[in-house]
Amino acid sequence: xxxxxxxLVVAAVVFMIYAVVDCALFDRLRIRGVARGWWIVIILLxxxxxxxxxxxxxxxxxxxxxxxxxxxxxLAPDDDSDFLRRLDRDAEQEERIRRLEQELADLDVELDExxxxxxxxxxxxxxxxxxxxxxxxxxxxxxxxxxxDRPDAGDGTTGRPNA
Numbered sequence: 001x002x003x004x005x006x007x008l009v010v011a012a013v014v015f016m017i018y019a020v021v022d023c024a025l026f027d028r029l030r031i032r033g034v035a036r037g038w039w040i041v042i043i044l045l046x047x048x049x050x051x052x053x054x055x056x057x058x059x060x061x062x063x064x065x066x067x068x069x070x071x072x073x074x075l076a077p078d079d080d081s082d083f084l085r086r087l088d089r090d091a092e093q094e095e096r097i098r099r100l101e102q103e104l105a106d107l108d109v110e111l112d113e114x115x116x117x118x119x120x121x122x123x124x125x126x127x128x129x130x131x132x133x134x135x136x137x138x139x140x141x142x143x144x145x146x147x148x149d150r151p152d153a154g155d156g157t158t159g160r161p162n163a
Contacts, residue, residue: 012047012048015048015051016044016048016051018051019050019051019054019055020040020043020044022054022055022059023036023039023040023043023054023058023059024036024040026059030059030060030061031058031059032057032058032059032060033057033058034058039054039058042054
C-alpha cells in the first residue's frame, strides 16, 4: 500500500505545482471566476480539488472569452473584421511595392540603354558629363563608361568581388 501511496502523493504535488505555475503565468484577461491571487490560494488550500477547479473553471479558453465591451472575440480569423481589413491593407501595400519595383526596373533599363547606346555621338548620359580618364566609372581612354558589374565589361573581370 505504501508503494502505491508515495507515487500518488508525488503526482498530486506535481499536479498542484503545475496548477500554481500555470495560474501565475496565465493571461489575466482570460482568468474566470475569481482573481488570480484567490485561485492560487484555492489551489494551495484545497490541494487536488483546487487544482482541478482551476483547470475546469478558472482557466478560460482562448477566443471564447468576452471582451470588456461585451462583444465576443471571434473564433476564426475570417470572422474578425479587423483581421480582414488588415489583409486588404497588406494586399494594397504589396501591390504598391510591386508597382514601384517595376518602375525602378524600367528606369534601370532606360538608364542602361542611354549609357550603352547614346542617340547621338557625343551625347552624354543623364546627370551631366562623364568623369575624366582614370576614374573608376570610365574606361582607360576616359570616354566610354567602365561598368565592372556587367559581364561584357571587356576588361576580363566578372564584376564580382573575390572572383
